Amino acid sequence: MIEPGAEEYSAENAPPLTPEQAIANLQSPDISLRYYAAWWLGKFRIKSSEAVDALIAALEDEADRTELGGYPLRRNAARALGKLGHAKAIPGLIKCLECSDFYVREAAAQSLEMLRNPMAAPALMQLLEGGVEAAVQVPGRPHLTQPYEAVIEALGAIGATEAVPIIQPFLEHSVPRVQCAAARAMYQLTQDPMYGERLVKMLESSTLQLRRVAVGDLGAIGYMAAADAIANATVENSFKLIALKGLLESQLKQELDSSVLCNNAIKVMNLMDSLL
Amino acid sequence: MTNTQQLIHAVTEADSPARMVAAVQNLAAAKDAAAIPTLIAVFGYNNPPAAVAALTGLTELGEAAVPQLLAQIDDYNYGARAYSIRALAAIADPRALDVLLAAATTDFAPSVRRAAAKGLGNLCWQKLDIPERHTAQERALQGLLAISQDSDWSIRYAAVVGLQALAKVPDLQESIRSRFEEMLATDVEEAVRARVRLAQTHAIDCLSFAR
Numbered sequence: 001m002i003e004p005g006a007e008e009y010s011a012e013n014a015p016p017l018t019p020e021q022a023i024a025n026l027q028s029p030d031i032s033l034r035y036y037a038a039w040w041l042g043k044f045r046i047k048s049s050e051a052v053d054a055l056i057a058a059l060e061d062e063a064d065r066t067e068l069g070g071y072p073l074r075r076n077a078a079r080a081l082g083k084l085g086h087a088k089a090i091p092g093l094i095k096c097l098e099c100s101d102f103y104v105r106e107a108a109a110q111s112l113e114m115l116r117n118p119m120a121a122p123a124l125m126q127l128l129e130g131g132v133e134a135a136v137q138v139p140g141r142p143h144l145t146q147p148y149e150a151v152i153e154a155l156g157a158i159g160a161t162e163a164v165p166i167i168q169p170f171l172e173h174s175v176p177r178v179q180c181a182a183a184r185a186m187y188q189l190t191q192d193p194m195y196g197e198r199l200v201k202m203l204e205s206s207t208l209q210l211r212r213v214a215v216g217d218l219g220a221i222g223y224m225a226a227a228d229a230i231a232n233a234t235v236e237n238s239f240k241l242i243a244l245k246g247l248l249e250s251q252l253k254q255e256l257d258s259s260v261l262c263n264n265a266i267k268v269m270n271l272m273d274s275l276l
Numbered sequence: 277m278t279n280t281q282q283l284i285h286a287v288t289e290a291d292s293p294a295r296m297v298a299a300v301q302n303l304a305a306a307k308d309a310a311a312i313p314t315l316i317a318v319f320g321y322n323n324p325p326a327a328v329a330a331l332t333g334l335t336e337l338g339e340a341a342v343p344q345l346l347a348q349i350d351d352y353n354y355g356a357r358a359y360s361i362r363a364l365a366a367i368a369d370p371r372a373l374d375v376l377l378a379a380a381t382t383d384f385a386p387s388v389r390r391a392a393a394k395g396l397g398n399l400c401w402q403k404l405d406i407p408e409r410h411t412a413q414e415r416a417l418q419g420l421l422a423i424s425q426d427s428d429w430s431i432r433y434a435a436v437v438g439l440q441a442l443a444k445v446p447d448l449q450e451s452i453r454s455r456f457e458e459m460l461a462t463d464v465e466e467a468v469r470a471r472v473r474l475a476q477t478h479a480i481d482c483l484s485f486a487r
Contacts, residue, residue, distance in 0.1 A: 234324065237387055241430055245467045252466055261473055269474055276394040276434045 019046045026054045031064040035073050042080025052086045059092045070101045078104060082111025090115060094123045102138070106147035113154035121160035127151045132169045135178070148173070149181040153220075156185025164189050176202070176210050184217040196223040203233045211235050219243030222250025224264055231271040244272045280308040287314055293323050300326045304333025309340045316341075316348045319356035327359050335366040342369045349375065354385035361388055365395025370404050373412050377419045380438075386430055389423070393434035396420055397441030410447070417448050421455055429465040436468065440475035 017025070017040050025037035038058055041051050058077035066072060078096050081089040089111070096108035105127070112120040127146045135148050152170060155163040167189070170182035180202055187195035199221075202214035212235050218226045219242055230243050251265040283303040290296035300318050303311050311333065318330040334341045345364055350356040361379050364372040372395070379392035396416045401409050420442065424435035436459070443452045459472050 237390075238430070241433075245429070248467050248470060252470055261470060261477075265470060266474060269471055272433065272471075273394070273437050276390040276437060 019044075019048060019051060022046065023050050023054045026058055031073065034058070034061070035064060035076055038073055038076035038080050042076070042083040045083060047084050047086065052081070052084055052089060055081050055084070056089055056092045059096055071099065071104050074099065074101065074104045075107045078107035078111055082107075082114040085115065087115065087117060090117050090119055094120055097123050097127060102141070102143055102147065106143075106150050109147050109150035109154050113150065113157045116158050118158055118160065121155060121158055121163065124151050124155050124158075125160070125163050125166060128163075128166050128170075131166065132173050135170070135173060144175070144178075148175075148178050152178070152181040152185045156181075156188040156221075159189065161189050171198070176205070176207075177213055180210070180213050180217050184221055187221045187223065193223075193225060196221065196225060199223070200226050200229050203229055208235065212239050215239050215243045219246030222247050224251065224268075227264075227268055227271055231275065237275045240275050241272055244268050244275075248272070278310075280306050280310045284311060284314045287318065293326070296321065296323055297325045297329060300329040300333070304329050304336070307333070307336060309337060312337065312341050312344050313348070316344060316360065319359040320350055320353050322355065327356075331359055331363050331366075334363045338367050339369050342367060342371055346372065346375055354383070354388055357383070358385065358387040358391055361391040361395065365391055365398065368395070368398050368400045370399045370401060370412055373399060373416065377415060380423055381419055386428055389426075389431050390434035393420060393423060393431065393438045394441075395438075397438035401445065413442070413445050413448060417442060417451060421451070424455060424459065429468055432459070432463065432465070432468050433471050436471045436475050440478050443475070443478075 017037070019041070022037040022040045023046075025033045028034055028037070038055060040046075041055060055077045058073055059081075061071060061073040061077070064071065064073040074096065078093060081093060093108045093112050093115070096104050097112075099105055099108070109124060109127070112124065128148070128151060135144055135146065137143075138145055148170065152167055155167060164186070167182055167185050170178055171186065173179055173182065180199060183195045183198040183202075186192070187199075196218070199214050199218050200223075203211055203218075203226075205211050205214070211233055215230055215233055215235050216239065218230055224247055227244065227247055230240055230247070233240060248265055248268045251262060251268060255262055255265070280303070283299070283306055286299040287296065287303055290299045296318075300315070303314060315330040315333050319327050321327070334345065342364065345360055345367075349360050357379075361376065364376060376392045376395050376399075379388050380396055381389075383389050383392070396419060399412070399416065401413055404412055416438075420435050420438045423431055424439065426432055426435070436456075439452050439455065443449050456472050456476055460469055463469050463472070
């Protein structure tokens with residue numbers, strides 16, 4: 001459930017900035033420059049303390065509002081902070097989980113997923129309150145009451161095993177992408193192959209979008225048993241390569257002797273070669 | 277109408293994605309050079325199973341398909357272009373060198389660049405005369421070395437695959453070996469470094485085989 005237009009910029013069409021300028025622009029009277037600067041600092045991974053502090057301050061911005069009450073600058077600042085990997089952003093991001101703007105909550109959950117700090121688990125679990133019954137579409141909006149996918153994925157990435165009983169029911173949620181997120185997190189939290197196999201099954205879905213999600217999830221959890229299924233899935237090779245790279249990296253992490261490639265790693269690379 | 281004309285007709289008349297796949301498979305199975313333009317056109321139909329069948333058919337036709345594959349590359353559809361480059365890479369006729377080099381180094385689509393990088397290492401060099409062969413191999417090497425520094429990990433990965441194949445050429449082994457060492461020391465992606473390690477084990481096999 002990515003906000004429309006969230007990745008509308010690319011490095012090529014971006015006006016040239018320096019880190020100092022971008023940080024200064026976060027306080028510019030022109031709010032479009034602030035919005036752009038926040039995106040730019042994340043995109044170019046400007047990890048200086050000044051950049052992180054300025055972005056943390058931007059999480060409380062009141063000036064930039066949409067007609068529906070959204071906070072565009074907060075969204076971009078939250079997204080950027082995940083990419084910068086600084087733990088001091090965690091308290092501010094946790095606070096964003098209570099923001100009235102769905103997309104700020106979603107961006108914060110995604111960034112907390114990247115920062116992987118157990119401190120965020122209780123606040124994330126709070127958003128799952130009410131369980132599957134509360135997880136319904138907001139009338140007139142293209143999203144559910146909470147950013148369930150992002151929250152569940154974050155809890156899985158963080159390793160919040162205490163969340164298992166509240167995540168499990170989401171395997172039966174009516175939205176397939178939420179089911180995928182739940183299967184992915186359940187696998188990460190329990191290592192039970194049953195959940196990996198649920199994602200493998202999703203590769204047979206009739207929707208391309210969903211097959212891409214499942215391929216991505218299998219890569220993210222490094223589920224080795226899915227290697228052939230990923231290589232044979234009907235999605236674009238770029239998606240398969242990224243997923244197989246995830247499998248490969250998780251195999252390499254398990255290697256005891258770093259001078260010898262294990263057979264699983266070689267198998268994955270042979271599959272990747274065939275997709276070039 | 278000849279049999280091949282009928283099979284071509286079936287491809288142009290196919291009115292569902294599944295019928296298209298079946299018609300392309302039948303046409304590819306005929307292994308008739310008259311089918312080449314139709315098979316290439318299938319790359320642009322946005323029907324991946326049909327495109328894969330056409331790719332297989334063209335690869336089996338081999339050298340005979342190369343001139344038309346080179347002439348009919350779709351500059352406006354990168355999906356179709358990736359299939360053409362894959363076909364040229366699989367046939368491995370060195371007449372494709374210029375097209376593969378341009379695709380690997382300047383195309384905007386990663387799928388096209390990866391296919392070209394893999395193909396660059398694998399061309400049938402023995403089809404070229406000696407002086408020409410050396411120039412061609414050197415150009416392939418320089419192209420692959422250049423893209424082994426790309427910012428996209430998947431392009432660097434494909435460059436390693438291409439370089440591994442190119443390391444069968446004794447004259448190029450020294451350059452490739454030292455580039456691999458460099459990548460092993462500096463590449464930020466573990467997956468790329470792992471692929472370099474795998475390439476190094478292949479290169480060792482290849483060297484001991486040559487001796």
